[in-house]
Amino acid sequence: MxxxxxxxxxxxxxxxxxxxxxxxxxxxxxxxxxxxxxxxxxxxxxxxxxxxxxxxxxxxxxxxxxxxxxxxxxxxxxxxxxxxxxxxxxxxxxGVVFQTPRLFPWRTVGGNIDLALRYAAIERARRPERRAELLARVGLEGTEKRRVWEISGGQQQRVAIARALAAEKxxxxxxxxxxxxxxxxxxxxxxxxxxxxxxxxxxxxxxxxxxxxxxxxxxxxxxxxxxxxxxxxxxxxxxxxxxxxxxxxxxxxxxxxxxxxxxxxxxxxxxx
Structure with a gap:
């Protein structure tokens, strides 16, 4: 109890x-x-x-x-x-997550995360490992090459959460x-x-x-x-x-x- x-x-x-x-x-x-x-x-x-x-x-x-x-x-x-x-x-x-994911539709899932990592001044060499870690943290392993419109609304919101976590604030x-x-x-x-x-x-x-x-x-x-x-x-x-x-x-x-x-x-x- x-x-x-x-x-x-x-x-x-x-x-x-x-x-x-x-x-x-x-x-x-x-x-x-x-x-x-x-x-x-x-x-x-x-x-x-x-x-x-x-x-x-x-x-x-x-x-x-x-x-x-x-x-x-x-x-x-x-x-x-x-x-x-x-x-x-x-x-x-x-890091901020809004009511809607506000992802960039012309970028892949991984591309959205990479942009956040770039703004967070994460070294380019570290980004692939950090991206994989963030996607795994929100249960989206293996989705980095998919387009935003190819994943569900719930998955898009997970990407938004991963993006908010990218800056390590x-x-x-x-x-x-x-x-x-x-x-x-x-x-x-x-x-x-x-x-x-x-x-x-x-x-x-x-x-x-x-x-x-x-x-x-x-x-x-x-x-x-x-x-x-x-x-x-x-x-x-x-x-x-x-x-x-x-x-x-x-x-x-x-x-x-x-x-x-x-x-x-x-x-x-x-x-x-």
């Missing part, structure tokens, strides 16, 4: 460690003049190095906005964001990467991501609106309130990680209890 630990995360965190994230009094607004819309805030949040944090909440609560702020794609209207102790810059702070950000996939493919990729991030030890921030997905993936879950998004619940997840039986984990009473708790929190936060 699995056991869970439920409560507030209060221990001190070294925010200078590679992959750690710190948001201090962050508020972000869009628009100007009389058309200003507050998307999130105020938010205070710390993500420990090596942690798998899941941001969950109803549509429009600001989950993706927070992810873009952490990635450095946008700067907060108020407050500060720090990744590994410094202000994040686009393309430098983290300590932080990985994923914005609802499985939302458009069928249920079976989605569960398989959840297992892949859980396994890969556990083995690499990368800090991961994952955005979803699914309580089930959040509990399965996260070592910690943050539920956001309705817009403007604020932290409604900060929940450490004590379910076992590493090489575990996914079906047994999903069927455990502890998993069911946590899923119900998160689902209730999401609905309450959206209605508040």
């Amino acid at each position: 699995y056991s869970s630990e439920i409560g507030e995360a209060t221990e001190a965190v070294d925010v200078s460690r590679a992959g750690s994230v710190r948001l201090d009094d962050v508020t972000h607004r869009y628009g100007r003049g009389g058309e200003v819309f507050t998307a999130v805030g105020p938010v205070d949040l710390t993500v420990r190095a090596g942690e798998f944090l899941v941001l969950v909440g109803a549509s429009g609560c600001g989950k993706s906005t927070l992810l873009r702020l952490i990635a450095g794609f946008e700067r907060p209207t108020h407050g500060s964001v720090r990744v590994s102790g410094t202000e994040p810059r686009p393309g430098e702070a983290a 300590p932080l990985l950000l994923l914005d609802e990467p499985f939302a458009a996939l069928d249920a079976l493919t989605r569960e398989r990729l959840q297992e892949d991501v859980r396994r890969v991030t556990d083995r690499t030890g990368r800090t991961t921030v994952f955005v979803t609106h699914s309580a089930d997905e959040a509990v399965f993936l996260g070592s910690r879950i943050v539920v956001l309130s309705r817009s403007p998004g604020t932290v409604a619940l900060d929940l450490p997840i004590g379910l076992p990680r590493g090489d575990v039986d996914a079906e047994e984990l999903r069927g455990s009473p502890e998993f069911t209890e946590l899923r119900a708790q998160v689902s209730h929190a999401v609905k309450s936060a959206a209605a508040a």
Whole structure:
């Protein structure tokens, strides 16, 4: 039987460690003049190095906005964001996986990975070995010569994950990467991501609106309130990680209890 630990995360965190994230009094607004819309805030949040944090909440609560702020794609209207102790810059702070794979269709699977390796300044001589390692990590051995349109949507998303891992950055950000996939493919990729991030030890921030997905993936879950998004619940997840039986984990009473708790929190936060 699995056991869970439920409560507030209060221990001190070294925010200078590679992959750690710190948001201090962050508020972000869009628009100007009389058309200003507050998307999130105020938010205070710390993500420990090596942690798998899941941001969950109803549509429009600001989950993706927070992810873009952490990635450095946008700067907060108020407050500060720090990744590994410094202000994040686009393309430098983290590997990012979006809702759609965003692969280059004129390149092969291997060509998409090679491009990411080139931008990551990996030596040309090392690229074939590194490419093979990345594809094996996401279960796509032997596909490097196939065209993007020759593989399934789930496989394309695996390529996108491999590409995000290519730069060897300590932080990985994923914005609802499985939302458009069928249920079976989605569960398989959840297992892949859980396994890969556990083995690499990368800090991961994952955005979803699914309580089930959040509990399965996260070592910690943050539920956001309705817009403007604020932290409604900060929940450490004590379910076992590493090489575990996914079906047994999903069927455990502890998993069911946590899923119900998160689902209730999401609905309450959206209605508040």
